[in-house]
Amino acid sequence: MSRLASVRGQIERLGSGLSSQVWRVGFASRFLAYMLLHSGTALRRFHLTIAEIYFAGVLSLVIILVSGLFVGMVLGLQGYETLQRFGASESLGVLVALSLVRELGPVVAGLLFASRAGSAITAEIGLMKATEQLSAMEMMAVDPVARVVAPRFWGGVLSMPLLAALFSAMGVFGGYLVGVQLIGVDAGAFWSQMQAAVDLRNDILNGVYKSIVFGIAVTWIAVFEGYDAVPTAEGVSRATTRTVVTSSLAILALDFVLTALMFTGGNGQ
Amino acid sequence: MQQSPVLELQKPIVEIRNVSFGYEAARPVLRDIDLAIERGAVVGIMGQSGCGKTTLLRIIMGALAPTRGEARVLGRATGELDRDALYAMRRKMGMLFQFGALFTDMSVYENVAFPMREHGGLPEELIHDLVMLKLQAVGLRGAAHLTPTELSGGMARRVALARSIALDPQLILYDEPFTGLDPISFGVIVRLIRELNDSLGATSVIVTHDVQEALGVVDYVYFMAAGRVIAKGTPEEIRASPEPFVNQFVNGKPDGPVPFHYPAPEYGADLELAGA
Numbered sequence: 001m002s003r004l005a006s007v008r009g010q011i012e013r014l015g016s017g018l019s020s021q022v023w024r025v026g027f028a029s030r031f032l033a034y035m036l037l038h039s040g041t042a043l044r045r046f047h048l049t050i051a052e053i054y055f056a057g058v059l060s061l062v063i064i065l066v067s068g069l070f071v072g073m074v075l076g077l078q079g080y081e082t083l084q085r086f087g088a089s090e091s092l093g094v095l096v097a098l099s100l101v102r103e104l105g106p107v108v109a110g111l112l113f114a115s116r117a118g119s120a121i122t123a124e125i126g127l128m129k130a131t132e133q134l135s136a137m138e139m140m141a142v143d144p145v146a147r148v149v150a151p152r153f154w155g156g157v158l159s160m161p162l163l164a165a166l167f168s169a170m171g172v173f174g175g176y177l178v179g180v181q182l183i184g185v186d187a188g189a190f191w192s193q194m195q196a197a198v199d200l201r202n203d204i205l206n207g208v209y210k211s212i213v214f215g216i217a218v219t220w221i222a223v224f225e226g227y228d229a230v231p232t233a234e235g236v237s238r239a240t241t242r243t244v245v246t247s248s249l250a251i252l253a254l255d256f257v258l259t260a261l262m263f264t265g266g267n268g269q
Numbered sequence: 270m271q272q273s274p275v276l277e278l279q280k281p282i283v284e285i286r287n288v289s290f291g292y293e294a295a296r297p298v299l300r301d302i303d304l305a306i307e308r309g310a311v312v313g314i315m316g317q318s319g320c321g322k323t324t325l326l327r328i329i330m331g332a333l334a335p336t337r338g339e340a341r342v343l344g345r346a347t348g349e350l351d352r353d354a355l356y357a358m359r360r361k362m363g364m365l366f367q368f369g370a371l372f373t374d375m376s377v378y379e380n381v382a383f384p385m386r387e388h389g390g391l392p393e394e395l396i397h398d399l400v401m402l403k404l405q406a407v408g409l410r411g412a413a414h415l416t417p418t419e420l421s422g423g424m425a426r427r428v429a430l431a432r433s434i435a436l437d438p439q440l441i442l443y444d445e446p447f448t449g450l451d452p453i454s455f456g457v458i459v460r461l462i463r464e465l466n467d468s469l470g471a472t473s474v475i476v477t478h479d480v481q482e483a484l485g486v487v488d489y490v491y492f493m494a495a496g497r498v499i500a501k502g503t504p505e506e507i508r509a510s511p512e513p514f515v516n517q518f519v520n521g522k523p524d525g526p527v528p529f530h531y532p533a534p535e536y537g538a539d540l541e542l543a544g545a
Contacts, residue, residue: 131368131370131373133370133373136372138332138359139362140359140383140387141355141356142383
C-alpha cells in the first residue's frame with residue numbers, strides 16, 4: 001500500500017509541477033501582451049529605447065566580435081582540413097559563410113546575448129523590484145512595464161539581429177584570415193565562390209529571421225524573469241540563472257524548428 | 270453622483286469604513302477597520318510588525334482592494350478604480366518608502382525631476398527650478414549631482430522625500446520613515462515631515478513601529494494589533510492608555526500581553542529533566 005501511495009505522490013507532484021509551468025507560460029504570455037500594448041512610451045520616447053540598445057547591444061559588442069572572430073577562424077581551420085581531402089579547398093569561403101549566416105551567427109550570438117545582456121536585464125529589473133524602485137514608480141503613477149520593461153524589451157529585440165550580423169561578418173573575416181592569409185587558399189576563389197553560393201533570401205534573410213526570433217525569445221524571457229523575480233537577493237539570483245538556462249534552451253529548440261521550416265522541402269536545398 | 274468640490278474638501282481625505290482584508294479567506298490580515306483622516310493632519314498608524322499596518326497602507330494607496338468594506342481616498346473608493354483612475358489619484362499622492370527606493374541609475378537631480386518629467390510636460394528650465402526648490406526644502410540642493418550610492422541612509426531618505434513631494438501632493442504616505450536613522454538624521458526627518466505637511470497644506474500618514482519617535486510628531490494615532498484598531502487618540506491619550514498592549518508597546522516593556530517567550534513546550538521537558 002505504501003508503495004502505491006508513494007507512486008501516487010510522485011504522479012501528483014508531476015501533475016502539479018506541470019500545471020504550475022503551464023500557468024507560468026500563460027502568465028508570461030499575458031505579460032508579453034500587456035507589454036506590447038503599453039509599448040507606446042518606449043516607441044514615442046525613443047531615447048529610452050536607444051539607451052537600452054546601448055546597454056544590451058553596444059556593450060555586448062566586444063564579446064560578440066571576439067567570439068565571432070574565433071569561431072570563424074576555427075571554421076577556417078576545420079573546413080580547410082576536410083575540404084582539401086576532396087580537392088575542394090577553394091570552397092572554404094562558401095562553407096564558412098553558409099555555416100555562419102544560416103546557423104552559427106544567430107545561434108551563438110543568441111547564446112552569448114542571453115548570457116551577457118539577458119542576465120543583466122533580469123538582474124537589473126529584479127533588483128529594481130527588490131529595492132522597491134518599481135513600486136515607487138507605480139506610486140508616482142508611472143507604469144513600470146511601460147517605463148522600465150518595454151524599452152528594455154525593444155532595445156534587446158532591435159540589438160539582437162545587428163549583433164548576429166556582426167558576429168557573422170566577423171566570423172567570415174576570421175575564416176578569411178586563417179584560410180587565405182595563413183593557409184594560402186586563393187583569395188579570388190574564396191570570395192567569388194562565397195558570392196556565388198550565398199543566396200540573399202534563402203541564406204542571409206533566413207538567418208536574419210532566426211536572429212529576430214531569438215532576440216524576441218531571449219528578451220521576453222529576460223524581462224519576464226526579472227519582473228516575476230522573488231524580491232530577495234536569492235530570488236534575483238535564481239531568476240538570473242533561469243533566464244540563461246531557459247533562453248539557451250529556447251534558442252536551441254527554436255533553431256531546430258526554424259531550420260526545419262526554412263531549409264527543408266522545396267526550398268531548393 | 271459627483272459631490273461638489275467644496276463639500277468634498279470638508280470630508281476626511283482618507284475614510285476607511287468597516288474594511289476587512291485577507292490574502293486567503295481563512296486568514297484575515299485586517300478586521301473591521303474604521304478610521305478617518307482629516308485634511309491637514311499628521312496621523313500615525315502604529316503597531317507591532319505583522320499587525321497589518323503596511324497592508325492598510327497598501328489599501329490606502331490603492332495597491333490592494335478591501336475584501337469587505339470601503340476605502341475612500343481623496344473622495345474616490347479605491348477598490349473600484351481602473352488603472353487610469355488609480356494613476357490619476359496617485360498623482361495627488363506622495364509616498365516615502367522605507368529605504369527611499371531611489372532610482373540607482375539616476376542622479377539625485379534626475380530622481381527628483383523624474384515625476385515632473387513623466388507627468389508635467391514642463392520645459393526643462395522650469396523643471397530645474399522646481400527640482401532646486403524641492404532639494405532646498407530638504408537641505409540637499411548641494412547634493413544634486415551625487416548618485417544614490419554616494420548618499421548616507423538619512424540623505425537618501427531626504428532625497429526620496431523631495432521626490433515624493435515633487436508634484437505637490439495632497440496626501441503624503443510614509444512607510445517606516447525612521448528605520449535605521451542616526452539621531453541627527455532622525456531629527457531632520459521628523460522636522461521635515463511636519464514642515465512639509467504644513468507648508469504644502471498636505472495631509473500625512475505615517476506607518477511605523479517606532480512609537481516613541483513618532484508620538485513626537487503626529488497629531489493623532491491609530492494603534493493596531495492583530496489586524497484591528499485597538500486604540501486611537503492624541504499622542505497624550507495614547508501615552509496614558511490603560512490598554513495593556515498599548516502600554517507595553519509605548520513603554521517598550523519586554524514582557525506583557527506580548528510574551529517574552531515564544532510558545533514552547535515545558536522547559537524541563539526540552540532539557541529532558543523532569544520525570545525523565
